[in-house]
Amino acid sequence: MSMAGNIPLRPHQDLRPRVALILIGAALVLILGRNLLPPGLMRAPDWLVLPFADWINVIFAFLRDDLGLIHVTRAFAAMLEWLLDVTANLLYGKNRWPRLGPLPWSAVAVSMAALGWWLGGWRLAALSGGTFVWIAVMGQWQWAMETLSVIAIAAPFSVLLGLVMGIMAWRWTWAAKLMNPVLNVAQSLPHFAYMIPVVVFIGVGPKAGAIVTIIFSVPPMIRMTELGLRKVPEEVVESGKMGGATAWQLLRKVRIPTARTEILIGVNQVIMQCLAMVVLASFIGMPGLGQKLLQLLQALKIGLSVEIGITIVLIAVVLDRLSKAWAMRQPVHHDETLPWARRHPVLVVWALALVAAFALAQIFPLLHQVPRAQALSVAGPLDVLVDGFIRLVDPVTTWLRWFLITWVLIPLRDGMLWLPFTAVLTGIAAAGWSVGGWRSAAVVVAFFGLIALSGWWDRAMITVYMVGFSVFIAALIGLPLGIWAARSETRAGRMLLLCDSLQTFPSFIYLIPVVMLFGVNDVAVVAAVVTFAAVPLIRYTIEGLRGVPAELVEAAHMSGTTRRQMLWHVRLPMALPVMMVGLNQSVMFSLFMVIIAAFIGTQDLGQELQRALSATDVGKGLVLGLAVAFMGLAVDHLIRRWSESRSAALGL
Amino acid sequence: MTRTSRPVRAVAFALAPFAFAFPAFAQDSGDPIVIPIHNWSSQIVMSHAIGQIFEGMGNSVEYVSTDSQAVYEAIRLGDAALEVEVWEGAFGASFDAAKEKGGIHEAGNHNAVTREDWWYPLWTKEACPGLPDWEALNACASAFATPETGDKGRFLGGPVDWLKHDAEKVEALDMNFTVVNAGSAAALWAELAAAERDKTPIVLFNWTPNFAEAVWPGEFVEFPKWEAGCDSDPAVGPHPDKVYDCGNPADGYLKIAAWDGMPEKWPGAYAVLQKVSFTNPQIAEMAKLVDVDGMEPEDAATAWLAANEATWKPWLE
Numbered sequence: 001m002s003m004a005g006n007i008p009l010r011p012h013q014d015l016r017p018r019v020a021l022i023l024i025g026a027a028l029v030l031i032l033g034r035n036l037l038p039p040g041l042m043r044a045p046d047w048l049v050l051p052f053a054d055w056i057n058v059i060f061a062f063l064r065d066d067l068g069l070i071h072v073t074r075a076f077a078a079m080l081e082w083l084l085d086v087t088a089n090l091l092y093g094k095n096r097w098p099r100l101g102p103l104p105w106s107a108v109a110v111s112m113a114a115l116g117w118w119l120g121g122w123r124l125a126a127l128s129g130g131t132f133v134w135i136a137v138m139g140q141w142q143w144a145m146e147t148l149s150v151i152a153i154a155a156p157f158s159v160l161l162g163l164v165m166g167i168m169a170w171r172w173t174w175a176a177k178l179m180n181p182v183l184n185v186a187q188s189l190p191h192f193a194y195m196i197p198v199v200v201f202i203g204v205g206p207k208a209g210a211i212v213t214i215i216f217s218v219p220p221m222i223r224m225t226e227l228g229l230r231k232v233p234e235e236v237v238e239s240g241k242m243g244g245a246t247a248w249q250l251l252r253k254v255r256i257p258t259a260r261t262e263i264l265i266g267v268n269q270v271i272m273q274c275l276a277m278v279v280l281a282s283f284i285g286m287p288g289l290g291q292k293l294l295q296l297l298q299a300l301k302i303g304l305s306v307e308i309g310i311t312i313v314l315i316a317v318v319l320d321r322l323s324k325a326w327a328m329r330q331p332v333h334h335d336e337t338l339p340w341a342r343r344h345p346v347l348v349v350w351a352l353a354l355v356a357a358f359a360l361a362q363i364f365p366l367l368h369q370v371p372r373a374q375a376l377s378v379a380g381p382l383d384v385l386v387d388g389f390i391r392l393v394d395p396v397t398t399w400l401r402w403f404l405i406t407w408v409l410i411p412l413r414d415g416m417l418w419l420p421f422t423a424v425l426t427g428i429a430a431a432g433w434s435v436g437g438w439r440s441a442a443v444v445v446a447f448f449g450l451i452a453l454s455g456w457w458d459r460a461m462i463t464v465y466m467v468g469f470s471v472f473i474a475a476l477i478g479l480p481l482g483i484w485a486a487r488s489e490t491r492a493g494r495m496l497l498l499c500d501s502l503q504t505f506p507s508f509i510y511l512i513p514v515v516m517l518f519g520v521n522d523v524a525v526v527a528a529v530v531t532f533a534a535v536p537l538i539r540y541t542i543e544g545l546r547g548v549p550a551e552l553v554e555a556a557h558m559s560g561t562t563r564r565q566m567l568w569h570v571r572l573p574m575a576l577p578v579m580m581v582g583l584n585q586s587v588m589f590s591l592f593m594v595i596i597a598a599f600i601g602t603q604d605l606g607q608e609l610q611r612a613l614s615a616t617d618v619g620k621g622l623v624l625g626l627a628v629a630f631m632g633l634a635v636d637h638l639i640r641r642w643s644e645s646r647s648a649a650l651g652l
Numbered sequence: 653m654t655r656t657s658r659p660v661r662a663v664a665f666a667l668a669p670f671a672f673a674f675p676a677f678a679q680d681s682g683d684p685i686v687i688p689i690h691n692w693s694s695q696i697v698m699s700h701a702i703g704q705i706f707e708g709m710g711n712s713v714e715y716v717s718t719d720s721q722a723v724y725e726a727i728r729l730g731d732a733a734l735e736v737e738v739w740e741g742a743f744g745a746s747f748d749a750a751k752e753k754g755g756i757h758e759a760g761n762h763n764a765v766t767r768e769d770w771w772y773p774l775w776t777k778e779a780c781p782g783l784p785d786w787e788a789l790n791a792c793a794s795a796f797a798t799p800e801t802g803d804k805g806r807f808l809g810g811p812v813d814w815l816k817h818d819a820e821k822v823e824a825l826d827m828n829f830t831v832v833n834a835g836s837a838a839a840l841w842a843e844l845a846a847a848e849r850d851k852t853p854i855v856l857f858n859w860t861p862n863f864a865e866a867v868w869p870g871e872f873v874e875f876p877k878w879e880a881g882c883d884s885d886p887a888v889g890p891h892p893d894k895v896y897d898c899g900n901p902a903d904g905y906l907k908i909a910a911w912d913g914m915p916e917k918w919p920g921a922y923a924v925l926q927k928v929s930f931t932n933p934q935i936a937e938m939a940k941l942v943d944v945d946g947m948e949p950e951d952a953a954t955a956w957l958a959a960n961e962a963t964w965k966p967w968l969e
Contacts, residue, residue, distance in 0.1 A: 199725070199726075204688070284718065287716070294691050295693070297838045298838050299841075299863065300838065372951070373951075390846070390849075391849065394849070394850075401799055405800055406799050511839070515838075515839050516845060519800075519846070520833075520839050520843055521799075522800075599839065600839050601811070601835035607835065610812075610813060610835065611812060614719055614720075614813045615813070616725050
């Protein structure tokens, strides 16, 4: 059906390749005639470079001092701080109201196990209880609780805020129209960029950490709430109306429960995003695991920081499973005649175990708190392992470093910087035009044009070159791995689990071994970025290949295709739209990671962002952050357009 | 009882008689004194040591991790109360800028000198025996060549936001070196640790007091001596037409900064803070307890205080 619908081409679609070709020709002319170009076509002339940063700083100074916004934000922060102090007291005994804590670790572990049991049976109980035992036994209790005391406030806050904003976006079109571009930018803005205004308006400390975590984690919640509410079938709403429900009752009792699945996916995303911020937020005062991790890395204690990384991954896995189990959970209806205890066995067991834990913790101090000196550690063997690995691959990496630097990276980078900016813009316009006509061309040119106007063109090109090369290498590794893993269900499952772990493992830990392997240079940066950027490529290749309709594979099989033909002519073309989503995410991840790789030592936008953060220069930070975001949005636009037309052509 | 509070209480008991002896301390506000900590050990241990002394006086103290440059803005606004390590070379500019805006001042000066300059681990001397003289270093620049720098030697500098003038120095002294900036101190140590494996010659940015001295023995490169004005007046230094034709000052200050509101809010604690002064060996010892002996910073602070009562008890009088 869709094939037939695609045959009568609209006339202007015919023109697209031709216009794109003309644009590519123009770009080539600009490149070939480079030496004859006036300097104004090489780089944006000075009069075109607009002082965006100064404007933003003026606006911020006005908001903060003249409008007195700082009092509002500080008041809000004070409220948040009060909440943070309560959890901080309960979890790690900070000297604040209600002065009850800290709870013994055994009591917390027992409670988490009970929660796991209630939501998902004994396996989940073992996983979540076991994780908290690991944290205690490894002597990381205090740090983990410091982290969780912030997340325990930030995550619910984010969920609530997302829910309200999602409802607004669903209810009023203007709100959706307003929010959509803001959310797009927010989700592609590097974390450092919005940490600077937070320092200015909120200050430093756990409260600032909580606020950046909320800002970072709220967009998916808004998106999922809006999506869920839009998907509620009209019949359901109708039946609610017939029952005489008011608008508020309809929302609370009909729409939100029906949109439950999407909303809970949003909750799950919020939790994951919160954990992703653990390390970065410690730059502005979030206490706990992230802060400790940075300190340990600073003293080159890789084994100990890997231990912390494992804890962060474990906490992420536990919270992920718990929230997913909660999403899947259907209400259980008990026989009312049964005694109370029989109806709530988990509650009874939990209460008993909790009492036992408190009592035992009084007798055995080790069940209350495991001191660092008595904690177990796997750091020694881990250090030996890392060290041995580095020694083993050293000859290869030395050669690789020399080869990549001399023959690939330096020429590529010089090439990018050598190009006139007008040629780059024309080339981008060509890509836009061929994918989506003049509209797309205008969108992507606007994004990159603004970067040129900001005056950060050279740095932006270095970022582009590093992201481009990293994604290329990531594709070389990720696609074959994904194809290989998609062959069997068990392999795919294991690979996806590995992907999840790699994604939540704090990226800062990679930075040190790559420097040891390659030194402070772009090879180290690329190596760190590739580790991160390959993950979505692997994941979506697997998802895409597994999502190919079985009938199609069956039909191709019957017509006698070989395995190779099946892959190249049936499975891959069908999976391509999904794989492109992976590519899109891979570009996003690379952009984030390249910025973080400023801690290795880069000369791109990330380095300047790092500088802006330490100088608390809001204007500069936002301009640089937006430059990164615009690159991401331009790529996102191109890939999305392409993928949409491709899916339509395939009839998916 | 938490891991941190046990040693804290131990100190509190040790100090209890002093608290009674000096009722003036009772005027201190009950709000916690917020001490910022950064990502290097000596600063963290020193912050905890001073914090534990304050706690012994009956004050409540909280530690918050912050960026080491952004902290001056936080102190200026009263979000943090003090900074125990203000390095002339690294943070002098941020400190001065914040002082100009108001809200922060110098509360004390450690009896320590800081030095930040080009530095090499001792094994480098085998490849370049003329060290620590800078001209000898320049003569064997090729020993420090890397793929990124081609024939020139590589000098591994600190992060750009430390605002060092290494590239200007290379230019002014006409050295055969290229400056490559690492993005963090951790990246510097990672390179150093990697170089140690096969004793590769390396010259990088380093400073004292620092834990690295204990792990990797080494020396600073001796440049033409620093003279005041070397960074602004071309006439100063060996080259009459160049600025930065000299090494960094070998005796930079190490100060203590405090929020302007501190003397009023916590007069007792502030009076002690003004007397606080640590020496280079003491600071190196604090870092060593954590970086080499593997202690936790708060435990290291307690241990240090217990072992050095003679140093800090007089500050309370």
